[in-house]
Amino acid sequence: MVKAVVTGAGGRMGGRIISLMEAEEGIDLAAAVERGDHPAIGRDVSEILGLGKRGVAIESDFSDCVSRGDVAIDFTSHAASLQNLRFAVQHGKPMVIGSTGFSPEEMEEILDLAGNVPCVLAPNMSVGVNVLFKVIRTVAEILGDDYDVEILEAHHHLKKDAPSGTAMKMAHIIAEALGRDLDEVGIYERKGLIGERPRREIGIQTLRAGDIVGEHTVLFGAVGERLELIHRAHSRDNFAKGAIRAAKWVVEQKPGLYDMQDVLGLRT
Ligand SMILES: NC(=O)C1=CN([C@@H]2O[C@H](COP(=O)(O)OP(=O)(O)OC[C@H]3O[C@@H](n4cnc5c(N)ncnc54)[C@H](OP(=O)(O)O)[C@@H]3O)[C@@H](O)[C@H]2O)C=CC1
Numbered sequence: 001m002v003k004a005v006v007t008g009a010g011g012r013m014g015g016r017i018i019s020l021m022e023a024e025e026g027i028d029l030a031a032a033v034e035r036g037d038h039p040a041i042g043r044d045v046s047e048i049l050g051l052g053k054r055g056v057a058i059e060s061d062f063s064d065c066v067s068r069g070d071v072a073i074d075f076t077s078h079a080a081s082l083q084n085l086r087f088a089v090q091h092g093k094p095m096v097i098g099s100t101g102f103s104p105e106e107m108e109e110i111l112d113l114a115g116n117v118p119c120v121l122a123p124n125m126s127v128g129v130n131v132l133f134k135v136i137r138t139v140a141e142i143l144g145d146d147y148d149v150e151i152l153e154a155h156h157h158l159k160k161d162a163p164s165g166t167a168m169k170m171a172h173i174i175a176e177a178l179g180r181d182l183d184e185v186g187i188y189e190r191k192g193l194i195g196e197r198p199r200r201e202i203g204i205q206t207l208r209a210g211d212i213v214g215e216h217t218v219l220f221g222a223v224g225e226r227l228e229l230i231h232r233a234h235s236r237d238n239f240a241k242g243a244i245r246a247a248k249w250v251v252e253q254k255p256g257l258y259d260m261q262d263v264l265g266l267r268t
């Protein structure tokens with residue numbers, strides 16, 4: 001039985017992960033963690049989620065409880081996940097990180113830390129999006145420079161980072177497939193007399209509205225036609241199931257940084 005410590009337990013993703021873990025074989029909740037000043041601290045985690053009492057109280061100090069688990073699952077924020085990974089390394093514990101919005105410097109530190117423990121880091125843990133990552137690489141390679149590339153993402157109005165981690169990963173995949181440097185060709189907003197669209201631009205556009213769970217469109221446009229590849233998440237359960245699957249997988253791995261392509265066996 002894999003024992004998991006879940007951080008961000010009072011959040012949208014943390015809550016779904018804990019709820020779905022109840023019905024999942026081979027994994028159990030060892031501890032649940034929230035930010036120190038969160039109103040849920042000290043309350044039974046299942047009570048918060050409307051599941052009745054389970055005898056796991058929400059705690060505030062990850063460094064205190066990480067050693068009670070075989071793996072930590074963290075959907076909090078870029079800063080909290082990095083801090084938690086530092087603690088996980090101190091205790092030699094594998095980690096699954098779903099948070100997004102890491103800076104290049106933070107990514108460098110994660111890569112460095114993951115040299116000590118196995119770590120899955122993925123901006124999107126759904127099977128559908130991870131298949132789409134492969135598909136858009138192939139499509140970009142086939143269509144090449146003849147098609148304009150635009151990525152459109154839409155999320156709920158509570159999301160803190162933009163563009164989404166998924167949209168940024170899509171942009172990186174396509175830039176790599178087309179031999180372009182995303183720092184040079186990525187365009188995140190347009191306004192005013194912008195002139196004709198440079199052919200090599202990769203547009204990444206963000207929408208925020210209501211309770212949209214997560215939608216990503218990759219548009220390849222030419223004169224006379226366009227190809228659109230769309231993923232729509234209907235709930236957070238696919239992300240949560242992916243995180244649980246990653247947690248069971250990562251405990252068997254050697255130290256290193258992995259993503260969902262590795263977990264799902266999609267890497268070629
Ligand atoms: N990889 C994937 O498949 C997915 C990734 N995400 C990403 O996961 C992250 C979380 O998303 P979501 O659940 O919607 O966000 P929420 O804001 O609902 O949840 C995050 C939770 O983490 C808590 N938190 C913040 N800092 C700490 C800390 N230091 N220790 C413990 N808990 C802390 C927050 O508390 P407080 O509210 O008090 O700040 C909050 O309860 C985001 O970065 C999002 O982009 C989301 C969905 C899928």
Ligand SMILES: O=C(O)C1=N[C@H](C(=O)O)C[C@H](O)C1
Pocket residue numbers: 100123124155159160163164165166167213214215
């Ligand atoms: O914050 C969210 O909600 C989501 N974040 C992830 C991202 O930034 O890509 C994945 C998902 O679309 C939901």
